[in-house]
Amino acid sequence: MGTELGKYKTCVSARSTSKEILKKAQDGGIVTSLFAYALEEGIIDGAIVSGPGDEPWRPQPYVATTVGELMASRGTRYNISPNVSLIKEATRSYGLDKIGIVGTPCQMQAVRKGQLYPFGWRDVDDKIKLAIGIFCMENFPYQSVKQLVEDHAAMKMESVKKMEIGKGKFWVFGERGQVVQLPLKVTHKYEQPACHVCLDYVANLADVSTGSVGSPDGWSTVFVRSKNGDDIWTKAIAAGCFETKPIEQVKPGLELVSKLANEKIGKNQKTVEARATFGVGKALRNPYIKP
Amino acid sequence: MADKITVGHVHMSGCTGCLVSLADNYGGLLTILDRYADLVYGLTLADVRHIPKMDVALVEGSVCIQDKLAVEEIKETREKAAVVVAVGGCACYGNITRFSRGGQPNQPQHESFLPIGDLIKVDVYIPGCAPCPQMIRNVCVMAYLLLKGNKEQKELATKFLTPLMQLAExxxxxxxxxxxxxxxxxxxxMGCGSCAAACPVRAITHEYGKPNVNREMCIKCGACYAQCPRSFFNFDVVPEFEAIMEAIGAALK
Structure with missing residues (x-):
């Protein structure tokens, strides 16, 4: 295993000790529990999360300042939530001095770029106190999810209880207990195109990153990365927010995380390279080389 | 003292917001002036009439091409400064002065304003209206490291400043x-939202995860594109964010 998992201090399999959080959590309830702990301890005074939006399963960036508000955003909605759009606003109309933010690997890249190059993010760089990244193979536009659920799985969006990508399938769970699984070869064409140049699977630039891959059902794999993340995670463990198992002792374990990370990065690296010769003597832009 | 770099603030047609943004580093600005840079020119801050020789010129504002003095001064800045930094949207892109058609007393004939890059070669861009105090601070620290640092610091500063030089090109x-x-x-x-957070006039919203720009409101400052992690993302700099932020913090303590 090499650079595909990014730098990290520790890696464990973990699950929230809060039954309430787990009831609607995607996996181990890591994001909600860690934010709830950080809120209650005053480590952050609000968190930018993906709350419910105007349509079923459409997320909307949302500044949660209470545990109750955090609870409303539990679970994953597999489409785009521009959480970073609130990063300055959170310090303005919400008056936050200590911000938490959750996001995909690309959003963590955006946050860190914005801390080093804050062209338009005045007085934000030192206010980001807890950035939680989530593993991400790719994301979907809202209309793609709608098409997958309504056209392929033949379910109504509002009657879906949970969606999940795992074990090589896109799963749609209905309120009445029905389960539809779509092979990922069906979902691939609906992916957000810009995800195909992304070279990060496990949110390498987050303070703490987490996702289901590598851990048993109901648990999450957690990478603790930065000094700051380590400090908060250690305190949260001491406070009893999580039960943990050494990642070496769970199945399928880090090997699978590594395998999927390498698959994503390898495939996308090829896409980036193919863009250089996309036309006839004409290239598509490569953001990793120059603006 | 000998190790300080010399910096000047050159004021073209701009609102002084960029200078205020620099000053909004408060104690940090004083530390920069104490340890790293001597301010050798600045309309409101240094009692110097003519543009002197300097290491770094921070230029604010666009150039009115009907204003002879402004045109002379921007050319002189290029001759006298080793590094020319366009600070803010007006110097980089024209920004709000792009909308000028003249007619303003008492110089109604002053109608044409150009970004400084249309008249001289510019080395580094800092887009934004105004660019944030922390952004200007980071560039100042990196400019110092580039000119006075050890080998390692010079390398870091070069890597950090490269995308800003590419923006200038x-x-x-x-x-x-x-x-x-x-x-x-x-x-x-990929719909992260960075652009909307960077826009100084709230012209950008996101519709179904993609930016929607209200073009009537856009002032052409360039902050949104520069802020976008898909305009540039340098893997040799950003992943080192922890160490770099600590180093900048320590330099200003």
């Missing part, structure tokens, strides 16, 4: 449309 036009032309149209927008 990219051209003198900017608009919220860049998000469409160079990000969405290029298949690169």
């Amino acid at each position: 990219r051209g003198t036009e900017a608009c919220g449309c860049d998000l469409m032309y160079d990000v969405v149209n290029q298949g690169l927008c």
Whole structure:
């Protein structure tokens, strides 16, 4: 295993000790529990999360300042939530001095770029106190999810209880207990195109990153990365927010995380390279080389 | 003292907001002036009439080409400064002065304003209206490291400043449309929201995860595109964010 998992201090399999959080959590309830702990301890005074939006399963960036508000955003909605759009606003109309933010690997890249190059993010760089990244193979536009659920799985969006990508399938769970699984070869064409140049699977630039891959059902794999993340995670463990198992002792374990990370990065690296010769003597832009 | 770099603030047609933004580093600005830089020129801050020789010129504002003195001064700045930094949207892209058609007393004939890059070669761009105090601070610290640092620091500063030099090479036009032309149209927008957070006039919202620019509101400052992680993302710099932020913090303590 090499650079595909990014730098990290520790890696464990973990699950929230809060039954309430787990009831609607995607996996181990890591994001909600860690934010709830950080809120209650005053480590952050609000968190930018993906709350419910105007349509079923459409997320909307949302500044949660209470545990109750955090609870409303539990679970994953597999489409785009521009959480970073609130990063300055959170310090303005919400008056936050200590911000938490959750996001995909690309959003963590955006946050860190914005801390080093804050062209338009005045007085934000030192206010980001807890950035939680989530593993991400790719994301979907809202209309793609709608098409997958309504056209392929033949379910109504509002009657879906949970969606999940795992074990090589896109799963749609209905309120009445029905389960539809779509092979990922069906979902691939609906992916957000810009995800195909992304070279990060496990949110390498987050303070703490987490996702289901590598851990048993109901648990999450957690990478603790930065000094700051380590400090908060250690305190949260001491406070009893999580039960943990050494990642070496769970199945399928880090090997699978590594395998999927390498698959994503390898495939996308090829896409980036193919863009250089996309036309006839004409290239598509490569953001990793120059603006 | 000998190890300090010399810096000047050159004021073209701008609102002084960029200078205020620099000053908004408060104690940090004083530390910069104490330890790293001597301010050798600045309309409101240094009692110097003519543009002197200097290491770094921070230029604010666009150039009115009907104003002879401004044209002379921007050319002189290029001759006298080793590094010319366009600070803010007006110097980089024209920004709000792009909308000028003259007619303002008492110089109604002053109608044409150009980004400084249309008259001289510019080395580094800091887009934004105004660019944030922390951004100007970071560039100042990196400029110091580039000119006075050890080998390792010089390398870091070069890597940090490279995308800002590339922005200077990219051209003198900017608009919220860049998000469409160079990000969405290029298949690169993943809907993170950075652009909306960077926009000083709240012209950008997100509709179904993609930016929607209200072009009537856009002032053409270039902040949105520069802020976008898919305009540039340098893997040799950003992942080192922890160490770099600590180093900048320590330098200003």
